[in-house]
Amino acid sequence: MLLISSLTSCFEIVERVTLHDDGSGKAVFTLNMSQSKTKLNSIMKMETINGRKVPSKSEIQEKVKRVEAIVRKVSGISKVKSTLDFENFIGEFFCHFTNVSQLNEVIRAMQSEGLIKKDLSVKSYAYSKEKKEFKRIQEISLKPMYDKMTAADQKVLEEATYTSVFKFDKPVGSYSNKSAKLSASQTGILFKAKILDIINQKKTIKNTIKTTN
Amino acid sequence: MKKNFTLWMGMLWSMSIYSQNLDTKVPPNAFFVSEIKMENLSKKYTMKELEYYTFIQREILPDLKEESFTTIGIDYQKSSIVYAISEEGTTQVVSLMPLQDVVKFKNYIIKNYKKEVYEAENYAKIDLEAGSLVWNDQFVAFIKTDRSYSIGFTDEEIEEEYKKMKQEEAKERGEVYEEEEKLYLDWNTKYEVENRLRRKAAYKMEESRIEQVFSNHQYNAKTYFKERNPEADFYAYLNYDGYQYMIFSLLGKGISDWNMKGSQYDIACNAFFEEKQLKVVTEVIPNDEISKNFLKKIYGSKIQNSLLNYVGTEPMAYTSFSSDTKAALDQYYDVLKSYVGSITKIQQDGFITQEHINLLIDGIALLIDEEAIAELFTGDGIFILDDLTEREVEYTSYRYDEEYNRVEEIKTKNEIIPEFTFVFSTENEKFMERLLKIPNIKNKGRLPYTYNMTGKIHHIKFKEEYIEDIYTAVNNGMVMITTSGDKIKAFDQNHKMAINKSDKKIIKKNAMVAKFDMKKMLNAVEGEFKTSKDKKLWKGLVDNVGEYTITGKIEGDRLVSEALFGIEGKHKNSLLYLFDMIDYIYQNEKREHVQTVEAADAVE
Numbered sequence: 001m002l003l004i005s006s007l008t009s010c011f012e013i014v015e016r017v018t019l020h021d022d023g024s025g026k027a028v029f030t031l032n033m034s035q036s037k038t039k040l041n042s043i044m045k046m047e048t049i050n051g052r053k054v055p056s057k058s059e060i061q062e063k064v065k066r067v068e069a070i071v072r073k074v075s076g077i078s079k080v081k082s083t084l085d086f087e088n089f090i091g092e093f094f095c096h097f098t099n100v101s102q103l104n105e106v107i108r109a110m111q112s113e114g115l116i117k118k119d120l121s122v123k124s125y126a127y128s129k130e131k132k133e134f135k136r137i138q139e140i141s142l143k144p145m146y147d148k149m150t151a152a153d154q155k156v157l158e159e160a161t162y163t164s165v166f167k168f169d170k171p172v173g174s175y176s177n178k179s180a181k182l183s184a185s186q187t188g189i190l191f192k193a194k195i196l197d198i199i200n201q202k203k204t205i206k207n208t209i210k211t212t213n
Numbered sequence: 214m215k216k217n218f219t220l221w222m223g224m225l226w227s228m229s230i231y232s233q234n235l236d237t238k239v240p241p242n243a244f245f246v247s248e249i250k251m252e253n254l255s256k257k258y259t260m261k262e263l264e265y266y267t268f269i270q271r272e273i274l275p276d277l278k279e280e281s282f283t284t285i286g287i288d289y290q291k292s293s294i295v296y297a298i299s300e301e302g303t304t305q306v307v308s309l310m311p312l313q314d315v316v317k318f319k320n321y322i323i324k325n326y327k328k329e330v331y332e333a334e335n336y337a338k339i340d341l342e343a344g345s346l347v348w349n350d351q352f353v354a355f356i357k358t359d360r361s362y363s364i365g366f367t368d369e370e371i372e373e374e375y376k377k378m379k380q381e382e383a384k385e386r387g388e389v390y391e392e393e394e395k396l397y398l399d400w401n402t403k404y405e406v407e408n409r410l411r412r413k414a415a416y417k418m419e420e421s422r423i424e425q426v427f428s429n430h431q432y433n434a435k436t437y438f439k440e441r442n443p444e445a446d447f448y449a450y451l452n453y454d455g456y457q458y459m460i461f462s463l464l465g466k467g468i469s470d471w472n473m474k475g476s477q478y479d480i481a482c483n484a485f486f487e488e489k490q491l492k493v494v495t496e497v498i499p500n501d502e503i504s505k506n507f508l509k510k511i512y513g514s515k516i517q518n519s520l521l522n523y524v525g526t527e528p529m530a531y532t533s534f535s536s537d538t539k540a541a542l543d544q545y546y547d548v549l550k551s552y553v554g555s556i557t558k559i560q561q562d563g564f565i566t567q568e569h570i571n572l573l574i575d576g577i578a579l580l581i582d583e584e585a586i587a588e589l590f591t592g593d594g595i596f597i598l599d600d601l602t603e604r605e606v607e608y609t610s611y612r613y614d615e616e617y618n619r620v621e622e623i624k625t626k627n628e629i630i631p632e633f634t635f636v637f638s639t640e641n642e643k644f645m646e647r648l649l650k651i652p653n654i655k656n657k658g659r660l661p662y663t664y665n666m667t668g669k670i671h672h673i674k675f676k677e678e679y680i681e682d683i684y685t686a687v688n689n690g691m692v693m694i695t696t697s698g699d700k701i702k703a704f705d706q707n708h709k710m711a712i713n714k715s716d717k718k719i720i721k722k723n724a725m726v727a728k729f730d731m732k733k734m735l736n737a738v739e740g741e742f743k744t745s746k747d748k749k750l751w752k753g754l755v756d757n758v759g760e761y762t763i764t765g766k767i768e769g770d771r772l773v774s775e776a777l778f779g780i781e782g783k784h785k786n787s788l789l790y791l792f793d794m795i796d797y798i799y800q801n802e803k804r805e806h807v808q809t810v811e812a813a814d815a816v817e
Contacts, residue, residue: 012610012611014611014619016619030611032609032610032611034608034609034610035608035610035626037606037608037677038606038628038677038678038679039628039679041661041675041677041678041679042678042679042680087677088608088609090609158743158744159743163611165613165617165619167617183615183616183617184615184616185616187616188616188617189617190613190617
């Protein structure tokens, strides 16, 4: 985030979760800053920008390794992997889970290690096997955090986007988020929005998805 | 309300007219004095014109709960003064504004603040969170006091205050405070008590300042007003010594002991809201012979003519400087001796004498070869922003197929890239050549660039960097660093570029010049203004902005700089231009804000 804040260009966050009927599955989180790669290339050569320290490649790699180590300790989480592409400035994080709620524990673990902000929502995912109901949750409004940001940091978010793709074994019977769209086979659901629209509550990432039996 | 009152005070202050009377309220030990001269400014606008602006009608006046500025009782025909003073660990900012109708003013204050007015013999006062608002029949003063952390308190003082605090708290609860046998104050409590003591001390200082301002005593602070130009709309004077004391005392006791006495420079500024431009003239006034010589020797030299051959006729912006590195380095040791020697702490301790300091600095001077440095960088040069161009760059993006499987795709976008040239004089071409070859020595394929040398031209090519090409060369006592292959060839082959007569004249006449073709710069970055709000903002800026030029040169003993901010479009003058632009931006923001609110409501 520190590095992103130094830019005036955009980036995209992609969240892909594949969920099986028994609640297990896999998740992939992507941060794609490729659109800003020339600026990032120049920024990476600086010590500080806007008074903030610019992390070196090795510092970033080290931090990602730390994240991996923390996530590996979370019960039920396996096959933890991450990739960092410094040519295109794309970072990805992969993991498998036996229950999607374990992703909440991942967030909690990272918060307790000081890797992400404490005021971010912990409870982000829920799944009920009985009801065949998956919930993408957003408990906390991002607006107060956004309002506290400097104008320069706010500018960075202007063109940034968020995409989520959730895939299931069975077709989706119903979903609550009207901005989301179903795939051709109806087993996938996609939501894409500008991050600023989510912050300003024009759009929400919340979604309650029920699959057919 | 409070925020807008401060804004309003600022506006009032910026709208009053020159008067001799308030000058005499400025103590001679103030470190900053400023004045807005409304006798000049009032010729440039009418109150009706001001009240016509949307942001004033919708934000300022409703917040003041007034329909016009004229009903508040302020005298807009006399000057306002703001001064800052640093004493006994406090820094005070005092704003003085003349009153036209004290009854109107008092009614306004009572209506808006609903606070009890304290009536003293010479003045009336209300306490605001930000400071004290005090007035008599002639003028109003707003006094804000900040007590710095430089002066600490003894343990006894802290314990005494802690007991008082506890007594007050107990009294509020209807109890009686029983003294603790042995006081132990943790860090937090100690901090709280110290803050209480600071507030009390600040309050005491504020009271004493009020007495001074509203006494009949008249000061003669001539120094502060001697540089005032009668035609100027705004005037400011900074006594650097006092300013430095304030900064040092803010940093804390240990550091404030290191305060350096003996002001080297004062700064005076006169600003003029002219019809087609805003003009700001700033003078750096040296206070002793060493400082005079320092300024003269550094900025008294002329720029080498051949450097002007690479400015071109259509630069987007440039900055030139002509200084004498050798003279500056020579003189610097004298300045350093005087400066270090003046540090209060050193004088008080007496452990290190001026002779020790002189010896140390002369020793450093022996080690540093000023001539060699001056040969490398003689001290004159020009940086030119030739252009801002667009370049197409590729990036990775994602699309999703009908089953929402991710498919990577390569897209393109345009980026704005600066094209610049930096050319400066040298008298040691050989050493410069060696310096320019450093990228070749270090690289050897390990770094993300390639290095080539063709003839005398060095070329560094970066991969996927913001700047892709850098060319450097040494020729005819000059070094050029540029992003332009054509320009370096011209430099290498001794070709000359034409220069506008006006640019040539100001560069040659001044020790420093900075010139910006703002319209050209804004046109080049148009693509960066993406949203409809941003596009409208861009249009408003590009249609109304003129050329900005800042020049500086030695005049007598002083370094005098003149900044001219040109305006375009239909504006009565540069003062109302500022109001026009604020109103334009306000309306543009408001339009977008309304849209956002409507859109958000629709989602819910």
